[in-house]
Structures are given as C-alpha cells and as structure tokens.
Amino acid sequence: MDLKEIQNLIKFVSNSGVAEVKLETGDIKITIRTTLEGNAPDITYVQQAPLQQAIPQALPVAATTPVAPVEAAPVVADESSKYVTIKSPMIGTFYRKPSPDKPSFIEVGSTIGKGDVLCVVEAMKLFNEIEAEISGKIVKILVDDMSPVEFDQPLFLVDPS
Structure with missing residues (x-):
C-alpha cells in the first residue's frame, strides 16, 4: 500500500461519516477513527514486515507522533x-x-x-x-x-x- 492509497483512504473515511475503519492487507494493519465532531481522523499504523517503499514521516504513525509542518505548494x-x-x-x-x-x-x-x-x-x-x-x-x-x-x-x- 503506497502513500497515495493511504491518503485516499483517510480522505474517504473523513468524508463518509464512518466512525472507525480497520484495514488489514498482508503484513499491514491500519485503523482510522474519526470523532463525532468530524475532526481529523485518528490513525494507527502497524507494519508486521518491511515494505518495499517506506512511508514518509509526514504521515502520522500514531496519535501522539508530531507531524512536521508542511508548506503549501x-x-x-x-x-x-x-x-x-x-x-x-x-x-x-x-x-x-x-x-x-x-x-x-x-x-x-x-x-x-x-x-x-x-x-x-x-x-x-x-x-x-x-x-x-x-x-x-x-x-x-x-x-x-x-x-x-x-x-x-x-x-x-x-x-x-
């Protein structure tokens, strides 16, 4: 699963109104939870084995991991x-x-x-x-x-x- 697929999944869950989505594919487990107020989703990412392509650090790995500021292009x-x-x-x-x-x-x-x-x-x-x-x-x-x-x-x- 690449970064674009994860971003699209996050966007879909945020817009759908679903409270929680769990996805397990092969050696990757992703849980996305949204709050009732519709704020940004809480994302948990677990990787069982190394991936071919590493996921950039700008993607939050857990709710407590700080996100580096990103400039708008x-x-x-x-x-x-x-x-x-x-x-x-x-x-x-x-x-x-x-x-x-x-x-x-x-x-x-x-x-x-x-x-x-x-x-x-x-x-x-x-x-x-x-x-x-x-x-x-x-x-x-x-x-x-x-x-x-x-x-x-x-x-x-x-x-x-």
Whole structure:
C-alpha cells in the first residue's frame, strides 16, 4: 500500500461519516477513527514486515507522533489566469489567526513574501503554520476561518506580479 492509497483512504473515511475503519492487507494493519465532531481522523499504523517503499514521516504513525509542518505548494489556478493558487498540504481545520484574540495573518490585498505565514491548519491537535512559497499580493481568500479543509484544497489566490 503506497502513500497515495493511504491518503485516499483517510480522505474517504473523513468524508463518509464512518466512525472507525480497520484495514488489514498482508503484513499491514491500519485503523482510522474519526470523532463525532468530524475532526481529523485518528490513525494507527502497524507494519508486521518491511515494505518495499517506506512511508514518509509526514504521515502520522500514531496519535501522539508530531507531524512536521508542511508548506503549501503554489499551483497555477488556470492557464489563462495570472493568479497562483496556494493549496492546503493536509486535512485539518483552517485558521486565519494565530489565536482568537490576535489579528489575522493576512487580509485580501496584503503583500506577502516567500516564507510569510499565511494561516494555520490544525491537524490531530497540532497547529501547522502554512508559509508562502511565492511573493505577491493576496487577491482572494477561498476558505472561511475555522472551516475544515481537505488535502490539496485551494486556500488563497495570489497575484505574483
């Protein structure tokens, strides 16, 4: 089972409303549990024997294992469009502010530079800062604050000029 298959399984379980899924294939056992609130799934991964392809560390091995922050990769939204879309690198909850009493990281019209924090995505009780990989101006924020986001979901439109 490769990383894409595991990510698709996690995405499917998160969207299905199922409380728990257990999968055993050969020497791999995976258990995915979701909470009633619909938060990110709790994943347990057990490997009986070594796999041909190792699973990257960005995939949570257990609920207590910290997830390394992953930066969103910019992708051109449309070939005819001059805007770049910044997408979510993970499933989680999108936050525009570092905490409820602080101002938003960015607003529409804000000028950003490479490495600037754009938002936070909370996944499995860990808050991951999403940093800009390009410089430009924020044209549109595509997600509401405190909304659930999917892997590869568009978050921002940026004018790189």
